[in-house]
Every structure is written in structure tokens, then in C-alpha cells.
Amino acid sequence: MRDRFAQLTSGRAVMPPGSRIEDGAQRRRDRPMKTELTATQREALERFKTKQGRYWKSRLVALWINGRDDRAEDGALLRQVRNTLGVDGLAKVKI
Known part of the structure; x- marks a missing residue:
């Protein structure tokens, strides 16, 4: 035992x-993991990047870790990105 x-x-x-x-x-x-973003998910990331500035990826990961991504503008789409790509996939995203 x-x-x-x-x-x-x-x-x-x-x-x-x-x-x-x-x-x-x-x-x-x-x-296989899904690695493609939809057009609406990409647009949500572009809006987030515009609002958050240079360190937008770090800020998005912090929201994901703290569970506060649902409170952000486009929160549902940002969570879909997390579920689709994850942190490693986000690092490879070029916008």
C-alpha cells in the first residue's frame, strides 16, 4: 500500500x-493540435495588441494565468485563443 x-x-x-x-x-x-486562428480571433488579438502595447503577449498570458481574460474586451475570443494555441502557440503568433 x-x-x-x-x-x-x-x-x-x-x-x-x-x-x-x-x-x-x-x-x-x-x-493533432489546432494551430490556425479564425479571422475573429486574429482581430481580437490585434485589438488587444493595440490597447496593451509592446508587451501585449506577456499581459495576455498574465490574464490567462490569473483567470481574468473573461473580463477583458473580447474575453471569450481571447480564451478561445488560449484553448486553441496555448502559451507556446501564442509565442509564435505574428501580428
Whole structure:
């Protein structure tokens, strides 16, 4: 019992083969990530950039981390960008 607890708390727990959780995780890893922004998402990013200035990406990530992106103008679209690209994808965006 103690060994199993140590595995779970150390983050090294291994799911048994054929478990539903393992299968679902594998499907998510195999699924290609969507990397294209829609025109409305791109426009929302352009408006955010215009308002926030030079460090707009850092400010947007801070909003995402603090959960305050929904309060920003175009908050729903900015959250869609987060869900689509994530922080790494945002770093590659050129506007």
C-alpha cells in the first residue's frame, strides 16, 4: 500500500494497460493540435495588441494565468485563443 501511495504522490504512477484513462490520454496525444486562428480571433488579438502595447503577449498570458481574460474586451475570443494555441502557440503568433 505504501509503495502505491509513493508512486501516486511522486507523479510516476503508471496506469495498467488497457485502462480507460490510459486509452483516453493516448488518444489526446495522438490528436493533432489546432494551430490556425479564425479571422475573429486574429482581430481580437490585434485589438488587444493595440490597447496593451509592446508587451501585449506577456499581459495576455498574465490574464490567462490569473483567470481574468473573461473580463477583458473580447474575453471569450481571447480564451478561445488560449484553448486553441496555448502559451507556446501564442509565442509564435505574428501580428
